[in-house]
Amino acid sequence: MKNKLRNRNSLAHDSLTTAPAAAAAAAVGTSRKMATLARTLHLVSRIRPSTVLSILPRAAAVGCLHTTSLQEHRGVSRVVQPAIDKTSWCSSSVRDYSSKPPLTLDLIQQRVLLVLKLYDKINPEKLSVESHFMQDLGLDSLDHVEVIMAMEDEFGFEIPDADAEKLLRPADIIRYVADKEDIYD
Amino acid sequence: MSKLPRHTMSLKRFMLRTEAIKLYRNILRQLQHLPDKNQRAEIREWARQDFETHRHHEDEETIKRLIMQGKQQLEELERTIKRANG
Numbered sequence: 083m084k085n086k087l088r089n090r091n092s093l094a095h096d097s098l099t100t101a102p103a104a105a106a107a108a109a110v111g112t113s114r115k116m117a118t119l120a121r122t123l124h125l126v127s128r129i130r131p132s133t134v135l136s137i138l139p140r141a142a143a144v145g146c147l148h149t150t151s152l153q154e155h156r157g158v159s160r161v162v163q164p165a166i167d168k169t170s171w172c173s174s175s176v177r178d179y180s181s182k183p184p185l186t187l188d189l190i191q192q193r194v195l196l197v198l199k200l201y202d203k204i205n206p207e208k209l210s211v212e213s214h215f216m217q218d219l220g221l222d223s224l225d226h227v228e229v230i231m232a233m234e235d236e237f238g239f240e241i242p243d244a245d246a247e248k249l250l251r252p253a254d255i256i257r258y259v260a261d262k263e264d265i266y267d
Numbered sequence: 268m269s270k271l272p273r274h275t276m277s278l279k280r281f282m283l284r285t286e287a288i289k290l291y292r293n294i295l296r297q298l299q300h301l302p303d304k305n306q307r308a309e310i311r312e313w314a315r316q317d318f319e320t321h322r323h324h325e326d327e328e329t330i331k332r333l334i335m336q337g338k339q340q341l342e343e344l345e346r347t348i349k350r351a352n353g
Contacts, residue, residue, distance in 0.1 A: 246292075
């Protein structure tokens with residue numbers, strides 16, 4: 083907000099607050115930014131009239147981009163904090179922007195089985211790594227689609243249809259994820 | 268004459284079945300674009316109900332017609348989600 087006010091203080095035009103607001107909004111394209119822009123423009127237009135009208139939209143766009151990039155940096159470091167705290171106590175001077183925990187075959191197996199246990203159509207007592215979804219666990223093909231979508235959600239990558247129809251046991255899924263993530267334990 | 272197991276379906280039926288499963292998967296994928304999780308679960312339940320009620324059909328024409336209807340509904344869903352996300 084302060085950055086925007088500093089930019090706007092020298093560039094105000096009293097009679098055309100709507101036009102530059104619209105132009106700036108078109109340049110930036112987010113409604114929240116538009117609201118704050120409109121507010122700052124109304125405020126500034128009362129402070130001092132000026133003839134430098136053309137710079138206003140550009141400055142507004144630059145100001146908004148500046149704050150968005152600031153927010154993005156802030157957002158990234160907020161996401162990264164937990165990863166740094168959990169994985170290593172001595173690397174506080176090193177920035178690690180990867181947000182996935184390191185995968186091992188064991189971890190993949192745990193995660194796959196956990197997702198399956200949480201699925202309400204599967205009986206957790208019958209579940210094992212080698213149990214077949216349709217024959218042992220009594221799922222049908224639509225349930226299978228839901229299971230594969232849950233796995234895509236869990237591991238963060240899309241599984242194409244052709245591959246999905248071959249993944250009929252938890253063991254298949256574990257091997258598939260390990261292949262995709264290049265893990266060879 | 269045929270040495271296949273008794274409940275093997277014809278190739279056409281198999282392709283239709285694959286189409287139906289693909290349709291269900293595309294609906295679920297489209298729903299990922301919805302920010303509200305409750306809405307997502309609601310529409311998923313509703314779609315699943317629809318599929319279940321028509322599970323029993325044996326006639327090819329009926330199945331084809333229902334799949335076409337499903338695809339149109341999916342396009343409608345896509346458009347609605349695009350509009351909602353702006």
